[in-house]
Amino acid sequence: MSQAFYRKWRPRLWDQVVGQEHVVHTLQNAIRGGKVGHAYLFAGPRGTGKTTTARLLAKAVNCLADELSERPCDACEHCTAVNEGRFLDLIEIDAASNTSVDDMRDLRDKINFSPTQGRYKVYIIDEVHMLSTAAFNALLKTLEEPPAHAIFILATTEVHKIPATVLSRCQRHEFRRIPVKDIVQLLKQISAEEHLQVEEDALVLIARQSTGAMRDAISLLDQLASTGEKITLETAQNVLGTATNQSVVDLVSAMLARQADKGLDCIHQALDSGTDPRQFARQVVEYLRSLLLVRMGNADQVDATAEMRALMAAQAAQFDVAALLQAIKAFNSAANEGRSGWQPSLMLELALTETLNPPAVPLAAAPAAMPAAQPAPKTVPEAAPASTPARRSSTESPVPEPPAESAWQATPAAVEAPQDQPGASAPPASTAGEVTLQTINQNWAKICAVAKGRRPQTVGLLNSVKNFTIKDGVLVLGFATEVVRSKMDGENLEVTRQAVQQVLGVSMRIASVVASGKAKTLPDDLGVDADGMVGTALNLGGKIVDKD
Ligand SMILES: Nc1ncnc2c1ncn2[C@@H]1O[C@H](COP(=O)(O)OP(=O)(O)OP(=O)(O)O)[C@@H](O)[C@H]1O
Ligand SMILES: [Mg+2]
Ligand SMILES: [Zn+2]
Numbered sequence: 399m400s401q402a403f404y405r406k407w408r409p410r411l412w413d414q415v416v417g418q419e420h421v422v423h424t425l426q427n428a429i430r431g432g433k434v435g436h437a438y439l440f441a442g443p444r445g446t447g448k449t450t451t452a453r454l455l456a457k458a459v460n461c462l463a464d465e466l467s468e469r470p471c472d473a474c475e476h477c478t479a480v481n482e483g484r485f486l487d488l489i490e491i492d493a494a495s496n497t498s499v500d501d502m503r504d505l506r507d508k509i510n511f512s513p514t515q516g517r518y519k520v521y522i523i524d525e526v527h528m529l530s531t532a533a534f535n536a537l538l539k540t541l542e543e544p545p546a547h548a549i550f551i552l553a554t555t556e557v558h559k560i561p562a563t564v565l566s567r568c569q570r571h572e573f574r575r576i577p578v579k580d581i582v583q584l585l586k587q588i589s590a591e592e593h594l595q596v597e598e599d600a601l602v603l604i605a606r607q608s609t610g611a612m613r614d615a616i617s618l619l620d621q622l623a624s625t626g627e628k629i630t631l632e633t634a635q636n637v638l639g640t641a642t643n644q645s646v647v648d649l650v651s652a653m654l655a656r657q658a659d660k661g662l663d664c665i666h667q668a669l670d671s672g673t674d675p676r677q678f679a680r681q682v683v684e685y686l687r688s689l690l691l692v693r694m695g696n697a698d699q700v701d702a703t704a705e706m707r708a709l710m711a712a713q714a715a716q717f718d719v720a721a722l723l724q725a726i727k728a729f730n731s732a733a734n735e736g737r738s739g740w741q742p743s744l745m746l747e748l749a750l751t752e753t754l755n756p757p758a759v760p761l762a763a764a765p766a767a768m769p770a771a772q773p774a775p776k777t778v779p780e781a782a783p784a785s786t787p788a789r790r791s792s793t794e795s796p797v798p799e800p801p802a803e804s805a806w807q808a809t810p811a812a813v814e815a816p817q818d819q820p821g822a823s824a825p826p827a828s829t830a831g832e833v834t835l836q837t838i839n840q841n842w843a844k845i846c847a848v849a850k851g852r853r854p855q856t857v858g859l860l861n862s863v864k865n866f867t868i869k870d871g872v873l874v875l876g877f878a879t880e881v882v883r884s885k886m887d888g889e890n891l892e893v894t895r896q897a898v899q900q901v902l903g904v905s906m907r908i909a910s911v912v913a914s915g916k917a918k919t920l921p922d923d924l925g926v927d928a929d930g931m932v933g934t935a936l937n938l939g940g941k942i943v944d945k946d
Contacts, residue, residue, distance in 0.1 A: 521549070686725050721753075
């Protein structure tokens, strides 16, 4: 069986370590000057070269080459023994499975014996943050007075978990994520030597997917190479489950066109095809960030294929910078939402909603050439507050305000013809098909107020609605229990229907169901603003779960 690429390609000499020059230079200088420390801490993300560098240091201090500057030589007996994992004075301890005090005491006892083969006994303690407090204390004693022949190299991905007492005794080196360009370069070299047929775009994709971890990048290449076929961008996308680039681009197109339904489709399609929601959110953020760079004139900082660049340039030109920032923020928070498991698509839906429904930011940039006096084009969403009455609380004002659809799509008719008289006949313009949940959500307080004016009992029921959905043009109200739901009978439904018609100018059928889950969460209970994030989430079908 052939050796895994990442083992085969583990750097054996200092200059083969990629992207960690700051660490390598310091260590090389120490070797050259014969001034090697007794305790090192290598901190940084996984797969960036910590163990590799620790072994290089172990090799260098024990190398038999005459010139200090040539250590490690990678050819002498000791270097070869380290490479082959049979050098007796290199002791690698995985702290994840040796966390006990006894393990550390054992280490402390053995450390006093002189090296068997080389000059130094080198202890590499990997994942050192996993040690228990007692084990750390035992280790600390050793670090306080290490024998002259001992060198400790502690490695960790979570430096914040290391006690200050240990940190203060170590020379600390920070490993960085490796830039995409550097990863691509090494992957190219490996591909050439392994005689792989690879498209450069595929390597770029692999490099991006590995988020700075060289091991991940090499492993992905290995995985793709195992098919024995040419590695194209397409096969890479399929294998990596990231054939979503197109969905990201489509989503952004939908945003620019202000087509919420299309945008939601893109999200659902991506998730249905197995993309992880957070991963998808990250891709959207990364793409939007690239658009921002392009927009700011820094296109050269964007790593992308020529084809992609052209597309980005076109989309970036259409975006308003403030709107772009808003979108990045919204999707970034979706990417950082750790507990999305209970409603995988929700955070993405929210991010899209937020993006299309910003406080007062037009999404599409107004064409620069447009004279200031000219009215805004229809596609620019209604953002000027002038034409919309100031927000009033529903108790002060049962008078319906125009529907707030304008934030999603420009619907000038609705804005120009608000219905301000209770009881007046509904504007005929709209049909139920046009009403979105968003519209219902934004106008819910008004609908309740109108219902209250007609029949006070009804509003009590409407206040206990847990969530709503629209199904085939029917507004479906969800209630916590059957007891409450059963009260939403014919007359109450009719009053609600009339209230919706009066506020939105749309005649919709209303139905009631028992909402699933232990939805004990009425927005009002929580003081949740029905128009805000959580309110929208609830109305999109989200449930508030107990955090443990
Ligand atoms: N900076 C780098 N330059 C070249 N190759 C690297 C680099 N970092 C990692 N690699 C590749 O990834 C493999 C794993 O690296 P290494 O074990 O050193 O990572 P690590 O930082 O110790 O990760 P972990 O935190 O998961 O232990 C190496 O065998 C090598 O192939
Ligand atoms: Mg390691
Ligand atoms: Zn050597």
